[in-house]
Amino acid sequence: MGPIRQLVDRVRGQLLAPGHEDYDRARRVFNFMIDRRPAAILRCAGVADVIQGVLFARRQQLPLSIHSGGHGVAGSAVCEGGLMLDLSGMKGMRVNPERRTTQAQAGLLLGEFDHETQAFGLATTLGVVSVTGIAGLTLGGGLGWLNGKYGLACDNVLAADVVTADGELVTASASDHDDLHWALRGGGGNFGVVTSLTYQLHPVNSVLAGGLSFPPEQARDALRFYHAFASVAPDELSMAGSVSRHPEGGPTVSIAVCYCGPFDEGERVLQPLRDFGRHAGGAIGPMSYQAFQSGPDSGFPSGRQHYWKSSYLKDLSNESIDVLLEFAATSPSPYTGIGLQQMTGVASRVDPRATAFAHRDRQYDFLILSQWEDRDDSDRNMDWTRRCFxxxxxxxxxxxxVNNLGEQEHDRVRDAYGVNYERLAAVKTRYDPENVFRLNHNIVPGVGI
Ligand SMILES: Cc1cc2nc3c(=O)[nH]c(=O)nc-3n(C[C@H](O)[C@H](O)[C@H](O)COP(=O)(O)OP(=O)(O)OC[C@H]3O[C@@H](n4cnc5c(N)ncnc54)[C@H](O)[C@@H]3O)c2cc1C
Structure with missing residues (x-):
């Protein structure tokens, strides 16, 4: 363990080094393409451990990575030869039902967060798979089923507790460290270790939700319909389309919806979708928000190899539909899908400079989500993904x-932060001039100012 042994006496949480029985499990992240070996993993028991970890890594000039839910596809939660701060055990949460707010620690997963807020009939926008971490998701933006009505996850962040590069704990909000509060809402893990987030919650109980899938012969029309329907959807309706390979060949399209307003109005809004085509399976109906939120989990088990390519897509033209269908039909893996998750309503109307999340428009988060089981199939799957992109x-x-960027995509970091890059670089320079927090989609201090 070398000098890392000195850290043992200063922390309450466990320190795992290579050879410890839990080490290999703890260094694993969702994407099994990532196989890095930190010098040590600090399972933080609380904020004090985070402070000690940051100060120690800085003194020893060790690479420092931050692991919350471990779902980042780039795998930046785990470092090679440095100190990995593992926040996944920090799951404290307190809901204030009167104020409709909650303070939630960084190790919580989406489903755990929803479990606590739903007890009070409350929720906020998070993502669409319940085992994702709230921290990485929110700091990058957070696009989920309530984005049309309540904005992105980051739009609902009232405050954040952050351990900065100096090992200081600051609370960033509209009234204190407002520059940091701005930067954390879309700027990712560049500015410090976020130990907890305070969110605005909203009354959400049951939703009118579900999904319909369409067979190959209807795939083209289904995508055309999806685009036309999505273009006029009210704020209460957030949708996600996806295209994949049908088990019997050809492309199949699915359309998932979540309507969070009054059900009678929702039924009226969703009628054109119910009336469209002959869907091959699925259903839409009233269900608890929490149940819907965890519905797709089985499609994303931990342990697969992942390689993603992504961008935003505004207009789903007939030509682009042809390309999508052709590639979906030839995807090498049955688990792969091409997602068209909708950014809409409130999320799309926020001023691009109001938070660090710049890409505001009614558009799709276009994501080629390639996943497969066998490492030997990697070249084939990656090649198909690149050709499709x-x-x-x-x-x-x-x-x-930013949360869709892969580990090799350094040349796209500016595209991820868009018009806000220069202002983010200024905040980075103020809070982390030595770039202690660099294992992320990195904003280099001083560059671009
Ligand atoms: C199956 C699946 C489904 C997804 N669905 C959605 C979706 O619907 N909507 C959506 O918006 N995104 C979605 N994502 C992307 C998701 O937002 C990112 O993977 C996100 O990074 C997950 O957060 P995490 O805490 O699990 O990440 P981790 O892997 O733990 O962290 C990733 C990076 O985030 C930063 N970070 C994490 N925690 C902290 C912290 N406490 N302080 C400072 N920096 C931190 C660090 O830079 C870290 O390297 C999905 C991902 C997966 C794998």
């Missing part, structure tokens, strides 16, 4: 959701 390029924006 290249073929789609003419229709995509030069912009990308």
């Amino acid at each position: 290249d073929a789609m390029r003419p229709y995509l924006r030069e912009a990308v959701y």
Whole structure:
């Protein structure tokens, strides 16, 4: 363990080094393409451990990575030869039902968060798979089923407790460290270790939700319909389309919806979707928000190899649909899907400079989500993913959701932060001039100011 042994006496949480029986499990992240070996993993028991970890890594000039839910596809939660701060055990949460707020620690997963807020009939926008971490998701933006009505997850962050590069704990909010509060809402893990987030909650109980899937012969029309329907959807309706390979060949399309307003109005809004085509399976109906939120979990088990390519797509033209269908039909893995998750309503109307999350528009988060089981299949799957992305390029924006960026995509970091890059670089320079927090989609201090 070397000098890392000195840290043992200063922390309450466990320190795992290579050889410890839990080490290999703890260093694993969701994406099994990532196989890095930190010098040590600090399972933080609380804020004091985070402070000690940051100060120690800085003194020893060790690479420092931050692991909350471990779902980042780039795998930046785990470092090679440095100190990994593992916050996944920090799951404290307190809901204030009167104020409709909650303070939630960084180790919580989406489903755990929903479990606590739903006890009071409350929720806020998070993502669509319940085992994702709230921290990484929120700091990058957070696009989920309530975005049309309540904005992105980051739009609902009232405050954040952050351990900065100096090992100081600061609370960033509209009234205190407002520059940091601005930067954390879309700027990712660049500015410090966020130990807890305070969110605005909203009354959400049951929703009118579900999904319908369409067979190959209807795939083209289903995507055309999806685009037309999404273009006029009210704020209460957030949708996600996806295209994948049908088990019997050809492309299949699915459309998932979540309506969070009054049900009678929702039924009226959703009628055109119910009336469209002959869907092959699925259903839409009233269900608890929490149940809907965990519905897709089985499609994303931990332990697969993942390689993603992504951008924003505004107009789902007939030409782009042809490309999507052709590639979906030839995808090498049955688990792979091409997602068209909708950004809409309130999330799309926020001023691009109001928070660090710049890419505001009614558009799709276009994501080729390639996943497969066997490492030996990697070349084939990655090659298909790159070819699909290249073929789609003419229709995509030069912009990308930071949380979809892969580990090799350093050249796209500016595209991820868009018009806010310069201001983010200024905040970075103020809070982390030595770039202690660099294992992320990195904003380099001083550059671009
Ligand atoms: C199956 C799946 C489904 C997804 N669905 C959605 C979705 O619907 N909507 C959506 O918006 N995104 C979605 N994502 C993307 C998701 O937002 C990112 O993977 C996000 O990074 C997950 O957060 P995490 O805490 O699990 O990440 P981790 O892997 O733990 O962290 C990733 C990075 O985030 C930063 N970070 C994490 N925690 C902290 C912290 N406490 N302080 C400072 N920096 C921190 C660090 O830079 C870290 O390297 C999905 C991902 C997966 C794998």
